[in-house]
Structure formats: structure tokens, C-alpha cells
Amino acid sequence: MNNEPSIDVISSVLPPASVLVGTEIGPKYFTDWFGRPVPPPSIVVRPSSTAEVSKLLALCDANNWTVVSQGGMTGLVSAALPHPNEIVLSLDRMSRMLEVDVKAKTMTVEAGISLQQVHESAEEHGLMFPLDLASRGSATIGGTIATNAGGTMVIRFGMMRELVMGLEAVLADGTVVNAMHPLLKNNTGYDVKQNFIGTEGTLGIVTKAILRLFSKPKEKTVALCAVKGFSELVSLLDSVRNDMEGGLFAFEAMWGSYYELAISLPNVKAALPAGSPFYALVEIADFDGASRLENLLQEALTANCISDAVIAKSEAEARAIWCIREAALDAVGQKSPFVTFDVSLRLDRMMAYLDAVERQINSALGAATVSTIAHLGDNNLHVAVHYDAKLGDVRADVKQIVYRVTGDYQGSISAEHGIGIEKRDYLHHSRSKEEIALMRKIKHSLDPNHVLNPNRIFRT
Numbered sequence: 001m002n003n004e005p006s007i008d009v010i011s012s013v014l015p016p017a018s019v020l021v022g023t024e025i026g027p028k029y030f031t032d033w034f035g036r037p038v039p040p041p042s043i044v045v046r047p048s049s050t051a052e053v054s055k056l057l058a059l060c061d062a063n064n065w066t067v068v069s070q071g072g073m074t075g076l077v078s079a080a081l082p083h084p085n086e087i088v089l090s091l092d093r094m095s096r097m098l099e100v101d102v103k104a105k106t107m108t109v110e111a112g113i114s115l116q117q118v119h120e121s122a123e124e125h126g127l128m129f130p131l132d133l134a135s136r137g138s139a140t141i142g143g144t145i146a147t148n149a150g151g152t153m154v155i156r157f158g159m160m161r162e163l164v165m166g167l168e169a170v171l172a173d174g175t176v177v178n179a180m181h182p183l184l185k186n187n188t189g190y191d192v193k194q195n196f197i198g199t200e201g202t203l204g205i206v207t208k209a210i211l212r213l214f215s216k217p218k219e220k221t222v223a224l225c226a227v228k229g230f231s232e233l234v235s236l237l238d239s240v241r242n243d244m245e246g247g248l249f250a251f252e253a254m255w256g257s258y259y260e261l262a263i264s265l266p267n268v269k270a271a272l273p274a275g276s277p278f279y280a281l282v283e284i285a286d287f288d289g290a291s292r293l294e295n296l297l298q299e300a301l302t303a304n305c306i307s308d309a310v311i312a313k314s315e316a317e318a319r320a321i322w323c324i325r326e327a328a329l330d331a332v333g334q335k336s337p338f339v340t341f342d343v344s345l346r347l348d349r350m351m352a353y354l355d356a357v358e359r360q361i362n363s364a365l366g367a368a369t370v371s372t373i374a375h376l377g378d379n380n381l382h383v384a385v386h387y388d389a390k391l392g393d394v395r396a397d398v399k400q401i402v403y404r405v406t407g408d409y410q411g412s413i414s415a416e417h418g419i420g421i422e423k424r425d426y427l428h429h430s431r432s433k434e435e436i437a438l439m440r441k442i443k444h445s446l447d448p449n450h451v452l453n454p455n456r457i458f459r460t
């Protein structure tokens with residue numbers, strides 16, 4: 001039961017600086033990345049310490065008040081937007097860098113720190129944190145842990161799950177769980193931190209984390225290739241992966257239709273002409289860098305796998321190539337209306353899957369086109385389905401079809417972004433009845449009163 005929270009009671013246990021009400025509540029607490037606002041919450045709590053988070057949650061648990069946690073509000077599945085009567089718990093004041101241990105290659109932070117601040121601090125120490133997203137300026141470590149974020153370097157370093165050594169979290173009843181173990185090897189029973197990684201804030205509030213850092217590569221080389229077909233794209237991935245071993249940092253595929261949209265943006269420069277069926281952005285680190293990649297691309301040209309390629313000669317050129325890939329939302333936004341999907345499929349089913357999506361949408365709704373990009377090495381497709389505006393709002397029909405086809409091809413309906421509210425009704429396409437029942441049991445045992453992010457992932 002979702003009771004209306006008492007501002008007076010909350011204000012009596014927390015310092016005034018931690019509580020916002022009425023006109024003090026700015027739109028950032030009720031608007032997501034897409035700019036879609038919901039009605040403002042009646043109260044926003046911005047704790048400055050774990051103790052304050054604990055106090056708030058104990059109070060909410062005792063009174064059946066519900067809480068939605070917020071980081072940078074860049075999540076793409078509407079999970080952090082407040083529902084009626086929900087208290088917003090924002091980590092925006094818990095954003096301190098606590099320690100960088102250069103020898104151990106670890107960084108200890110509060111959960112509200114932005115990904116970009118983490119990158120900058122690591123760099124100041126000659127190190128790197130290898131999770132990178134286009135939303136780096138706003139996305140927080142708490143949000144990236146809660147969504148088990150991926151990004152462009154998963155092919156080399158894994159997702160957030162692989163990059164968190166330890167964390168501190170507060171349970172729904174206010175219990176503080178200290179799992180801050182800076183140990184790579186720690187097989188002492190259940191790995192407690194996993195309860196909070198990728199569980200979208202439904203099992204606890206992450207307040208601190210110990211992150212793994214890595215040596216910063218001395219140099220990176222970025223290339224863009226025009227690729228002749230999908231099987232050639234997979235061959236190129238294979239040969240770069242085999243040849244560069246741990247040196248391959250990113251392999252991003254762009255379908256020709258996406259590339260054309262991206263390079264028509266005023267702030268995006270075409271590094272290669274349009275017209276190729278596929279483009280691959282390859283980033284490698286060290287490993288004789290440019291010369292090795294140049295040889296490999298020369299071989300791919302000779303083998304008729306690629307038709308053209310360009311290797312960035314400066315940081316600015318490398319950035320310009322990355323811009324083509326990172327402009328995804330702006331690029332597809334030019335061709336409205338559209339619905340975006342973040343799915344994963346086995347490589348050998350990808351093209352048949354995309355054909356099936358396009359065919360089934362066309363037969364159900366008529367003229368639809370698809371723009372696709374992929375973290376290809378991670379089997380992850382970001383697909384935008386554009387439909388005819390004359391059809392009105394057919395987003396729900398498009399989603400039904402795409403998620404059903406994803407299930408038919410044994411894919412995942414969410415590779416990176418989580419389930420939240422947006423994908424909740426389609427979870428059964430990727431998870432069995434028994435898996436969903438187990439998720440419910442875990443939720444119920446850690447949060448029996450459904451205080452934390454209720455009705456996200458599944459209805460509670």
C-alpha cells in the first residue's frame with residue numbers, strides 16, 4: 001500500500017539542507033533524459049551521508065512510504081521517474097571522491113559521483129576507468145551500478161559488474177550493508193554486492209563503491225571502415241579480435257542507413273562517404289597501434305571485406321569518428337516518429353532477426369524502416385524502428401512485435417538498459433516463469449514492504 005509521505009515527519013529527522021519541497025523541487029527530479037516530465041513529487045530527499053539514507057529508509061519502511069532512487073536521470077527505461085506518492089531519493093549530494101589507490105588500482109567513491117568525474121580523477125593519476133557511455137557527464141556510479149551499464153569497452157573490460165570490487169548499500173529497512181572489500185579474489189560465501197548490481201534500485205540504495213582501475217594505454221588508434229556485408233563485418237571483428245588480443249578496446253558497427261542519418265547532423269563530420277552497407281569503428285590500444293591496424297585493414301581491403309578505411313591521425317580526428325557513433329539519439333531523432341530498442345542476439349541470428357522485425361512490422365503497420373548500430377562484439381543491437389506518422393501513436397504495437405520476435409529468436413529484450421517500467425510487460429519474452437518467480441522471492445525477502453522502486457522490473 002502506497003501511503004502519502006508526511007513531509008513534517010521526514011523533515012523532523014533529516015537536516016533542512018537534505019529536504020526539498022514545493023517550488024524548491026526543480027524539473028530535474030521529475031523529467032527523464034527524453035524530456036518527458038511527470039507530475040512533481042511532493043518531497044525530494046538529498047542525503048549527504050549513508051546515515052541519512054538509512055534514517056530515511058527506516059522511516060519509510062515503518063510507514064509504508066515508497067521511494068524512487070535517482071542518480072543522473074539518464075536511464076532509458078523510465079525507472080527513476082517518480083510515481084504518485086513516491087519520495088524521490090537523489091544521490092546528488094553524495095558525490096565525493098574518497099580515495100584513489102594508485103598501487104592497488106582502485107578508486108573509492110560515493111555513489112552520486114558522475115562517470116565523467118571518475119574518468120577525470122583516474123586520468124589525473126595516469127590510470128583509467130574503462131566504462132564509458134555517451135551520458136558520462138550526468139550518469140552516476142550509483143546509476144551505472146544499478147543498471148549494470150555496459151558501453152563501448154565491454155568487449156575488453158566487461159560490464160559494470162566486472163568493474164565493481166566492493167560496495168556499500170542500504171536495505172529497505174535502513175540496514176547498512178558494508179561489502180567494501182577491495183579484493184579481486186573473495187570466495188567467502190554469497191557475493192553480496194551482486195544483489196545491488198543490475199537490480200535497478202529495487203533491492204537497496206548503493207551509497208559507496210570501490211571501482212577497479214586500469215593502466216591507461218600509451219596510445220589509442222581509431223579507424224572507421226566501410227564494410228561490404230554482414231558476414232564481412234563478422235570476419236573483420238574476428239580478425240581484429242584474434243590479431244589484437246587484449247588490445248581491442250571497441251568494435252562498433254553502424255548500418256548504412258544509420259550512418260547516413262548521423263552524418264547529416266550539423267555537428268557530425270563524415271569520415272567516409274555514405275553508401276556502404278555497414279561501417280565499423282575500431283579502437284585499439286598500444287600493440288604497435290596504427291601500423292598493426294593499418295596492415296590488418298590492408299589485408300581486409302585485399303580480401304574484399306572492406307571497401308574503404310580511414311585511420312584517425314589526431315585526437316580530434318578520433319573524436320570526430322566517435323561522434324558519428326555517439327550521435328545515436330540525435331541521428332535517429334531526425335526521422336520521427338521512432339521507437340528505440342536495446343536487444344542482444346546471437347551473431348548468427350542477427351540479420352534474420354532484423355529481417356523478421358522489419359517484415360512483421362511492415363505487414364502489421366505498413367511502411368517501417370529500421371536504423372541499427374551495434375556493440376557487435378557483445379552481440380548487442382541498438383535498433384530504432386521508424387514508422388509512418390500518419391499511423392498515429394503505434395509505439396505499443398511496435399514494441400509488442402519487436403519483443404515477441406526477440407523472444408522467438410531467443411534474444412534478450414534488454415542488453416544494457418534494464419527493464420524499469422518501459423520493458424516490464426515484456427520480461428517474459430527473455431526470462432522463464434521460474435526466473436521471474438525467483439526474482440519476486442528475492443525482492444520480497446529483502447524488501448517485504450515494497451519500499452524501494454516498487455513496480456519496476458515486474459509488478460510488485
Ligand SMILES: Cc1cc2nc3c(=O)[nH]c(=O)nc-3n(C[C@H](O)[C@H](O)[C@H](O)COP(=O)(O)OP(=O)(O)OC[C@H]3O[C@@H](n4cnc5c(N)ncnc54)[C@H](O)[C@@H]3O)c2cc1C
Nearest residue numbers: 071072073074075079140142143146149150151201206416
Ligand atoms: C545518451 C545516452 C547514452 C547511453 N549509453 C549507454 C550505453 O552505452 N550503455 C549502457 O549500459 N547504458 C547507456 N545509457 C543508459 C544508462 O543506463 C545510463 O546512462 C546510466 O547507467 C544510468 O545512470 P544514472 O545515474 O543516470 O541513473 P538514473 O537514470 O538516475 O537511474 C537509473 C536506475 O538506477 C537506479 N539508481 C540510481 N542511482 C541509484 C543508487 N545509488 N542506488 C540504487 N539504485 C540507483 C534508479 O532508481 C533507476 O532504476 C545511455 C543513456 C543515454 C542518455
